[in-house]
Amino acid sequence: MRYKLTSNGLKNGSASLPTPATRVANGETPPNWIPCAEQPAYARRKLKIICIGAGYSGLTLAYKIDHELKLSDFVELKIYEKNPQVGGTWFENTYPGVACDIPAHAYTFLFEPNPNWSHFYAPGPEIEEYIQRTTRKWNLDKDIQFNTHVTETVWNDETGKWKVEVDQGGTIMHDEADILVNAAGFLNKTSWPDIEGLSSFKGKLLHTSIWDNDYDWSSKRVAVIGNGASGIQCVAAMQPKVAQLVNFVRNPTWVSVNFCAEKTQNGGNFRYTEEEKAHFAEDTEAHFKYRRDVNAFFYGMYRDHPMQLGLTQACRQQMEERMKGISDPEILSKMLSHEFRPGCRRLTPGDGYLEAFSNVNATLTFDPIERITEQGIQTTMGDEQQFDVIVCATGFDTSFIPSWKMIGRNGATLEERWKGNPEAFFAVQVDTMPNYFIFNGPNCPISHGSVLTQISWTCDYILRWAKKISSEDIKSIDVKREAMEDYNVYCQEFLKRTVWSDECRSWYKNGKSSGHVTGVYPGSVLHFKDCLENIGGEHFHIDYRSKNRFRFLGNGESARDQHGAGDLAWYMDDMKVSKPRL
Numbered sequence: 117m118r119y120k121l122t123s124n125g126l127k128n129g130s131a132s133l134p135t136p137a138t139r140v141a142n143g144e145t146p147p148n149w150i151p152c153a154e155q156p157a158y159a160r161r162k163l164k165i166i167c168i169g170a171g172y173s174g175l176t177l178a179y180k181i182d183h184e185l186k187l188s189d190f191v192e193l194k195i196y197e198k199n200p201q202v203g204g205t206w207f208e209n210t211y212p213g214v215a216c217d218i219p220a221h222a223y224t225f226l227f228e229p230n231p232n233w234s235h236f237y238a239p240g241p242e243i244e245e246y247i248q249r250t251t252r253k254w255n256l257d258k259d260i261q262f263n264t265h266v267t268e269t270v271w272n273d274e275t276g277k278w279k280v281e282v283d284q285g286g287t288i289m290h291d292e293a294d295i296l297v298n299a300a301g302f303l304n305k306t307s308w309p310d311i312e313g314l315s316s317f318k319g320k321l322l323h324t325s326i327w328d329n330d331y332d333w334s335s336k337r338v339a340v341i342g343n344g345a346s347g348i349q350c351v352a353a354m355q356p357k358v359a360q361l362v363n364f365v366r367n368p369t370w371v372s373v374n375f376c377a378e379k380t381q382n383g384g385n386f387r388y389t390e391e392e393k394a395h396f397a398e399d400t401e402a403h404f405k406y407r408r409d410v411n412a413f414f415y416g417m418y419r420d421h422p423m424q425l426g427l428t429q430a431c432r433q434q435m436e437e438r439m440k441g442i443s444d445p446e447i448l449s450k451m452l453s454h455e456f457r458p459g460c461r462r463l464t465p466g467d468g469y470l471e472a473f474s475n476v477n478a479t480l481t482f483d484p485i486e487r488i489t490e491q492g493i494q495t496t497m498g499d500e501q502q503f504d505v506i507v508c509a510t511g512f513d514t515s516f517i518p519s520w521k522m523i524g525r526n527g528a529t530l531e532e533r534w535k536g537n538p539e540a541f542f543a544v545q546v547d548t549m550p551n552y553f554i555f556n557g558p559n560c561p562i563s564h565g566s567v568l569t570q571i572s573w574t575c576d577y578i579l580r581w582a583k584k585i586s587s588e589d590i591k592s593i594d595v596k597r598e599a600m601e602d603y604n605v606y607c608q609e610f611l612k613r614t615v616w617s618d619e620c621r622s623w624y625k626n627g628k629s630s631g632h633v634t635g636v637y638p639g640s641v642l643h644f645k646d647c648l649e650n651i652g653g654e655h656f657h658i659d660y661r662s663k664n665r666f667r668f669l670g671n672g673e674s675a676r677d678q679h680g681a682g683d684l685a686w687y688m689d690d691m692k693v694s695k696p697r698l
């Protein structure tokens with residue numbers, strides 16, 4: 117039979133062209149015909165998820181799959197971790213003074229409260245130990261391959277899978293995944309400073325993120341380059357034990373009041389008593405309330421919000437107070453000459469940092485470094501200062517570009533996509549990279565309270581997609597470019613309302629002083645939660661595994677039908693129709 121189409125879809129004459137459905141009813145097989153799949157609707161196919169990284173993010177994923185959401189019937193998880201242990205940030209960063217700077221009780225896996233934190237802000241080794249203990253307790257390392265470096269991930273449009281290459285101690289191996297999760301950390305690529313002569317230094321060269329704990333730096337002459345959070349913590353910790361310490365900085369920074377300072381004793385860190393720990397352990401409700409109370413932060417970053425104005429005033433007051441012992445008028449005036457508000461660079465509370473410069477063995481200098489010599493540091497002011505140790509507290513590569521070779525749809529790479537500025541979709545996806553999810557991608561809420569809370573929500577979002585991909589016969593999802601662009605326009609417009617868009621060089625702007633803010637989320641953390649819970653499929657290109665998107669409707673049965681033998685009115689229990697109506 118032949119049909120002639122007209123512009124309105126009717127064939128010449130009065131009867132309409134049969135739809136594909138009518139053709140099926142008439143025994144034909146139009147192009148989107150498929151036989152009914154012999155399984156109930158929404159039956160889940162097995163999926164393999166490969167996750168890169170076993171820090172807080174990768175471990176939360178493992179916990180959710182095995183314990184909280186119990187998805188292991190259809191999800192096979194494999195985590196590749198380059199280190200010999202879990203912990204990520206807390207395994208790698210072991211410099212003197214390393215500690216969390218948000219309350220430890222908020223910086224805790226949501227599923228594993230810890231009544232035993234020693235301090236309000238816990239030291240790094242204790243956090244590492246807590247992560248390891250939690251891993252053992254919940255068997256979270258059962259799917260981890262340690263000492264395994266992911267070197268390449270390539271998307272295959274034919275199979276709808278990621279091909280993953282890993283290097284395990286020189287042996288190259290390959291694997292394949294339906295879903296690829298990047299839990300490789302946003303602060304995991306060490307950045308050495310681009311200073312002439314760095315490699316010619318004959319003393320000990322250290323970087324805060326790859327510290328050499330076998331080296332004894334006490335009583336040495338030490339230079340610390342940088343005044344970010346790492347620099348501030350290690351200056352405060354090293355100064356009392358060294359012969360001489362010079363902190364080379366390029367810009368003033370706000371040494372801020374502590375996060376949740378009002379919950380501390382006199383604004384500073386403190387040790388919990390054994391009674392307090394016992395109380396947290398025995399009274400779980402009181403402990404929960406305490407964890408809740410120390411878990412909020414955002415409006416200090418909202419320009420001209422009363423909390424932001426209060427924060428600025430409190431920081432200035434505290435800095436003036438703490439600098440009273442410093443006699444050098446140049447340091448005093450420069451340290452308080454900020455042209456940006458606190459938080460523009462990530463807030464850096466630093467008990468003991470400013471106070472360190474009141475001591476005769478420590479000084480801070482704004483003299484620009486010209487080059488590093490065999491013996492020390494030469495500044496543009498002329499003289500060479502000699503040091504035994506140079507500590508580069510110079511941070512991380514925060515371009516968000518993966519450290520491995522990653523090739524997405526049609527040969528796309530993030531190196532190319534993000535060579536200007538990294539842009540993502542709600543920090544978790546990016547177009548041209550199907551079935552790819554990122555923990556803490558560009559513009560993520562990492563300055564908004566506990567990172568672990570939003571890591572948990574991001575995990576839920578990823579696993580919701582995994583369920584959909586698995587149960588709706590989906591081959592791939594890829595966020596639409598226009599959705600990405602609209603979302604990122606919103607991001608940059610909103611971020612103008614925050615201190616993050618002030619003029620200051622910061623990793624929140626990928627090391628630049630102004631323009632595109634790449635590091636932080638455009639809204640509150642609750643805003644992020646609302647969005648992750650409601651973002652819909654309309655923003656995605658979805659490819660299916662067959663030529664009919666509804667193959668997953670299967671044999672016309674729900675899983676509960678059991679071909680007539682199931683509980684066919686189970687929904688009445690949910691409707692509570694047995695209870696009298698009011």
Ligand SMILES: Cc1cc2nc3c(=O)[nH]c(=O)nc-3n(C[C@H](O)[C@H](O)[C@H](O)COP(=O)(O)OP(=O)(O)OC[C@H]3O[C@@H](n4cnc5c(N)ncnc54)[C@H](O)[C@@H]3O)c2cc1C
Pocket residue numbers: 168169170171172173174196197198199202203204205206209214215216217218223264265266267299300301302303304346519520555556565566567568
């Ligand atoms: C010194 C320091 C202090 C911090 N303090 C705080 C704080 O007080 N509060 C806060 O909220 N945040 C803090 N942060 C941020 C911290 O990074 C996050 O809170 C959190 O730990 C990130 O966890 P993650 O699992 O996402 O990433 P990470 O902990 O960075 O873990 C990433 C993992 O991926 C692995 N990996 C990376 N690339 C590969 C590869 N190619 N192949 C295989 N494995 C790979 C790494 O080895 C690592 O184990 C701090 C960061 C630093 C550096």
Ligand SMILES: NC(=O)c1ccc[n+]([C@@H]2O[C@H](COP(=O)([O-])OP(=O)(O)OC[C@H]3O[C@@H](n4cnc5c(N)ncnc54)[C@H](OP(=O)(O)O)[C@@H]3O)[C@@H](O)[C@H]2O)c1
Pocket residue numbers: 215216217218303308309310311324341342343344345346347349365366367462485509510511512621622623
């Ligand atoms: N919880 C905590 O207490 C804690 C501790 C450490 C780290 N962190 C996290 O890790 C992030 C990174 O902190 P970070 O301190 O490691 O890095 P950072 O904030 O990026 O600071 C790097 C410092 O190095 C300086 N620097 C970089 N290159 C330089 C060069 N060529 N010459 C001279 N100085 C140079 C920078 O100077 P300019 O400012 O002039 O660019 C800056 O002061 C933090 O923002 C935070 O999120 C948290």
